[in-house]
Amino acid sequence: MGKGERDDAPAAGQTDCSEALLRVYEFLDGELGPSECAKIQAHLDECGPCFNEYNLDTTLKSLIKRSCANEHAPDTLRTAIMARISLSVFRVEGG
Known part of the structure; x- marks a missing residue:
């Protein structure tokens, strides 16, 4: 192994733990x-550790x-939330 290389780094095309846990809710x-x-x-x-976290997230989401x-x-809360989302989208898109 060369200097600075890690033996636990994922091979090309594989996913590491940080990416898997970051994207678990999207998954x-x-x-x-x-x-x-x-x-x-x-x-x-x-x-195993990522699978356990996935199971915990699945259980939490189900509960x-x-x-x-x-x-x-x-309705007033829904309207207020939608207004804020629209304002945020406008700010991002409008600069």
Whole structure:
């Protein structure tokens, strides 16, 4: 191994732990393309600590969904949130 190289660095085309954990919610929500999903899934299949974190996130998401299934935000709150999102988008796009 050359100077500065790590033996635990992922091979080309593989995903490291930091990327897998950073993108785990995108993976859970089905927001990744097929190739990105395959990379994250392959990493989770091989990495116990990341798989445990994935299971924790899956459980948490499931509990939140179940707890909030019958809850609805008041219309005034929904309107205020949408207004802020629109303002933020305008600021980003409008500069």
